[in-house]
Amino acid sequence: MRRLAILGSTGSIGTQTLDVIEKIEGLEIVAMSCGHNFSLFTKQLERYRPAFAASLSTEENPLALSSVKRFFHGEEGIEEMLESSRPDMVIVGVSGAAGLRFSLKAIEICKRLCLANKESIVCGGDLLIEGCKEKSVELIPVDSEHSGLFQLLGEGPRPDRIFITASGGALRDWSVERSIDATPGDVLKHPVWSMGRRITIDSATMVNKGLEVIEAHYLFRYDEEDIETYICRNSYIHAGIVYRDGVVKLHSGTPDMRIPIAYSLTYPFRERVIDRGGITGIPLLLEEIDGDKYPALELARNICGKQSKQIAYNAADEIAVEAFLRGEIKFGRIYNIIERTVSRIDDQRRADYRQILEIDKISREIALEEVSKCF
Numbered sequence: 001m002r003r004l005a006i007l008g009s010t011g012s013i014g015t016q017t018l019d020v021i022e023k024i025e026g027l028e029i030v031a032m033s034c035g036h037n038f039s040l041f042t043k044q045l046e047r048y049r050p051a052f053a054a055s056l057s058t059e060e061n062p063l064a065l066s067s068v069k070r071f072f073h074g075e076e077g078i079e080e081m082l083e084s085s086r087p088d089m090v091i092v093g094v095s096g097a098a099g100l101r102f103s104l105k106a107i108e109i110c111k112r113l114c115l116a117n118k119e120s121i122v123c124g125g126d127l128l129i130e131g132c133k134e135k136s137v138e139l140i141p142v143d144s145e146h147s148g149l150f151q152l153l154g155e156g157p158r159p160d161r162i163f164i165t166a167s168g169g170a171l172r173d174w175s176v177e178r179s180i181d182a183t184p185g186d187v188l189k190h191p192v193w194s195m196g197r198r199i200t201i202d203s204a205t206m207v208n209k210g211l212e213v214i215e216a217h218y219l220f221r222y223d224e225e226d227i228e229t230y231i232c233r234n235s236y237i238h239a240g241i242v243y244r245d246g247v248v249k250l251h252s253g254t255p256d257m258r259i260p261i262a263y264s265l266t267y268p269f270r271e272r273v274i275d276r277g278g279i280t281g282i283p284l285l286l287e288e289i290d291g292d293k294y295p296a297l298e299l300a301r302n303i304c305g306k307q308s309k310q311i312a313y314n315a316a317d318e319i320a321v322e323a324f325l326r327g328e329i330k331f332g333r334i335y336n337i338i339e340r341t342v343s344r345i346d347d348q349r350r351a352d353y354r355q356i357l358e359i360d361k362i363s364r365e366i367a368l369e370e371v372s373k374c375f
């Protein structure tokens, strides 16, 4: 049995990971953590019975849970949980820059990091990637596009270009003018995927695709201009590679996150975790992305490789999305807040962990100031 820890078990990636684990054999959940959704977490602990567990908040009393040998609290507690449970694999399904800390701790302990938390790479830059190499830890991306590229980029000649796709988000058929006033209710209606709230908003601004271009740059060592992005409305094409002779290889399949999650856990083997569907009659169409409609994607391209700006881009987006969801700013303001925050952070190509935390903190302060100017 391989020992697995799931970080962020109460989220979209976390709950789908639990669903996958019910369908494949040979995995034992030894540790699980949540943020603040303790009522769901309690049900998960009762069902999956890990020996170690942790939550972000400090209030819960876990003594009622007889299966849990040790319960930890807070961010440090999540790290202690990893140390005590000694998993072979860790899936990081935590959202936001907070995930970097856990990814870095995980690679001190485990042999495989199944990484859904793209912010670990956007903010960590080479730190996490080099750490994995030094410690001989396998880094398997969970993002469907990067899982696709990971599967396409095997042996043989290196393709000239790679590409990833976007659905276009909930507002893809709205005009720019109309989108400015979209409500959280409008934007949270994703046309294809069911995901956490931030990533759903990020799909509509294409901040998510911007983060993914940066993620692909570090993971696969392509320059930003050789990482193309297209809209695939039904998300059946996740990614592709283009060779110098013009041959294009696509990674396509049912848009269901349980597939890349399972692949990250079972690699190099494959297990069936969704019903076998037909493959006829499914259009495989790529469309150009309208840069005027999605300026956040262009901004991400401009800062790709500049770690300090990447940290600012992510931090400002986290702050702006929260403000939007609280009804404090208009949808159209999210980009302005990110752009102004990024422009106020000095350009630094590489940062160590202490500097990452500092830049993240300053960026959040600037972004909050920019949010308050919108009132």
Ligand SMILES: NC(=O)c1ccc[n+]([C@@H]2O[C@H](COP(=O)([O-])OP(=O)(O)OC[C@H]3O[C@@H](n4cnc5c(N)ncnc54)[C@H](OP(=O)(O)O)[C@@H]3O)[C@@H](O)[C@H]2O)c1
Pocket: 007, 008, 009, 010, 011, 012, 013, 014, 033, 034, 035, 036, 037, 038, 056, 075, 078, 092, 093, 094, 095, 096, 098, 116, 117, 118, 119, 142, 143, 144, 193, 194, 195, 196, 197, 198, 199, 257
């Ligand atoms: N959802 C998808 O389909 C998808 C696809 C590709 C990549 N991703 C990436 O996967 C990550 C997770 O996305 P998601 O959609 O699953 O998010 P989500 O539904 O919001 O879930 C986030 C999880 O992390 C926990 N959490 C939040 N902040 C935390 C912190 N500071 N420390 C510890 N735990 C914390 C939450 O706990 P509580 O809910 O208990 O508070 C929850 O369990 C993101 O980086 C996202 O970009 C997601």
